[in-house]
Amino acid sequence: MSQIDINELFDESRFPSGWRLFSVLLYLPIGLILVLFRLIVCLLLWLIAAILPDSQALRLFLNRGHAFAFGVIVKVSPDGEQKDEQIHVVIANSISILDYFVLSTAAKTMTPSLLNLPDSLSNALGIQKMNMNNKDVLVAEIKRFISNSKTSIALQPELDTTNSRKALLKFNTWPFCIEPAVQPVVLQAWRPEFVDIQLTSIASIWWMDIICFMFVPYTIFTVKFLKVKRNTDAHVLVREVEKDIAQNLKIETSLHTISDKAEYIKRHIMEEVRNQNQQNSIISDSQIVPSMEILRMVRQVSEVLPLVPHNVILKDLLKTRNVDVTITNILDGIVTYTPETVSTTIAPSSSTNKRYASTMKLNSNNSTVGLTFKEKKAKMISEARERYIEKHFLKDC
Structure with missing residues (x-):
């Protein structure tokens, strides 16, 4: 593991600089129209899911509708392995707020969530309501779910997003306590160069990430399945999977955890507030400097x-x-x-x-x-x- 600076794992701003920022400004009117139209589509899909009875056809329709509303295109990498239907736990890196939807579309998985949505909508988005009060209760719920269903569970041991360009957050061990065999998955995403807005940024708000998905014309996700990993020792298995995903992304592993990210966000916000106060003070002082x-x-x-x-x-x-x-x-x-x-x-x-x-x-x-x-x-x-x-x-x- 490489102990790199934690600030290298995240983007301070989601917006580009130079000519790319100029192209984003030119695209702005079109992007705003897209956001408005896609928000209306999301509202209609929500109403349809609430009114119509649950069915496989409705779930497929809602999945395709949300793919359009979010501007998400999912591709499975031909260089990877095939999805092993016998494996019930899929492990992936975390890059965006919509990873659960991407994994559901590509691997037919469900991701634990606290959201209580209509069944058809939950299945279309790839989320499963579970008790997440603590780790032990969640592990028990997941085991109960996979024993009664043929659907796999998708988990992201980083527990939060990074920019996936420098290093991964250190994987948490508990997702590897569910079963001794897991299938690693590598997630990557691209957006058009003329509107190169990052998927997320440090201290970003979830709904702002969603709006950015709707703003850009499309976001292409690539899902690459890796070889199944087996080990009865969860502490060994987690490190093996972590190393495989990092190597495929051509980045490093790190010692930074989700707690370190939370602390870094706190320091970042405090620094932003301090700088803003200093700037306001300078502006206030400049107003009384005599001309x-x-x-x-x-x-x-x-x-x-x-x-x-x-x-x-x-x-x-x-x-x-x-x-x-x-x-x-x-x-x-x-x-x-x-x-x-x-x-x-x-x-x-x-x-x-x-x-x-x-x-x-x-x-x-x-x-x-x-x-x-x-x-x-x-x-x-x-x-x-x-x-x-x-x-x-x-x-x-």
Whole structure:
């Protein structure tokens, strides 16, 4: 067994990149129409199964109908062995949400499930309702089923899907405790290159996988039967079957189990949430980063009111986006601030210093005595504008 990184066993995204993604976008309108049409077909098939009495003809009709609705084409590989009708347990790798339907179509098997559907529909889909509360109860139910039926049971010891490109999940031993002989089966699938959407992705939702089956024009499954394996020791048998399936897929076995996948999904989701929060934070912060235009406006207000801190001016300008309105807000006392000291204020030019000193001296005498607040504000604005005009040599413009 090779201890490879678990992230190599799964696809983070089901969608391709590059020109293949562009082709998927071009195909999008057709895919959506197909999804809608196939959903209607599924609904009709469900109603037919619920209304009509169970029969072999109805089961065959429902099987073909769902193959169309899911866009599934099943082919049995001519390079493999024949299905051994004497073997009651079929072991396969897990690649998609519809593996049970594929195995039922190719090998006439049933897969244990918790779903309680009409008999005709269950048989058409290849699922058999069983008690799956724990392993021992399930094994007992399977043994009872195969003793009373000629139908084989299909089991997937990985217990969850992989991309089947790097390695298998470690096979669970309990499916090999049912009978000492099993027939391994290798599942593979392809989709058209122009709409190369993966069968599943990490942390994918089951109904989204189904929708993707309906979205693409078709999905071709290849079922390859391998030689029957026999061994009374379940722990030896599981490793032999696991090795055979991996070799036929030209991939490796691994020590990763379904529990490791569950933990990896948990970490993946937490990482996605963390990245999303960081991205939202960056976007939020970027919204308050002043643009060059805002910085220019801050300098204009600062030249008129040099004792007002820059951060106070910036905060109000981000709201008003207007120099005159911000100046008025500061002079009216709407915007409160603590005046900057001379050491923290950007030094104005020498001419501005002289003018500002003379203005302060003028304000210290009785020239403003008797003026109303509006008159004082107008006088301050006028003097501030004169300083701005003088600094930028705008008198003759």
